[in-house]
Amino acid sequence: MIVAISQISPRLSRDNFELHAAEIEKVKGQADLIIFPELSMNGYILMDSVYEDAFLLDEFGLFEELSLECDILIGAVTKESHRIYNSALYFSKGKLHAIHHKNNLPNYGMFQEARFFFAGEEMCSFETVHGSCMMVICEDLWHASTIEKVASQKPDFLYVIANSPARDFADGLLGIEKQWTRILSTTAILSGAHVIFSNRVGFEDGLGFWGGSKVINPSGKVAAEAALFEKEQLIFKIDKNLSDVQKYLLRAN
16 A cells, blocks of 8 residues: 655645645645645634634535545534534545544644634544555544554544644653654554554644654554755655564564
């Protein structure tokens, strides 16, 4: 299975369709799946504009069409009835195949998502031609209950999309990246999953996003990673046919 992670800097608006289409065109005929960051269709610091910029699910026809050639995972503000969600949407074979609404909404410091979004209530696995999958969004994975759910379901792949701002600089190192790597690696070891992390880059209203998207194998080791602070499309081949015994041996090593 060949995965492409598009580490992009979306506009703070609804006008990100062309950006996504261009990234998908780059991997046409190469990748089985392309993954974008959290809120890749909207940008992050939306504040009150979440209500006017939210997408109805029937507005994603472009991705349904493009998913006939490769699976697509995007992040977007979605509206269902009167509720506004921070969502991950997985398109495959010409349709919206799965959707995850962010369960854990941060509401501290620079983060104010709980003021604008409804929290999702489910975290389910779903089947694709590539194997069983789960999706989580940023803050979701900073809760032990999420890691427990992923570990109990043991998906083949866990897709983690994020808008993580740069912070905790010390001795030339980025503290938040080290923390994320520990969390991603721990989740991979406990679940036996390949963990694919897509984080954005660029600036919004004084916040800088650090990128550093990664593929973590079931042993908890970083198998591939993108640059910090730079736009990049990371393409990596994953052996999706690892047996349970092979996964165990990887963890043991």
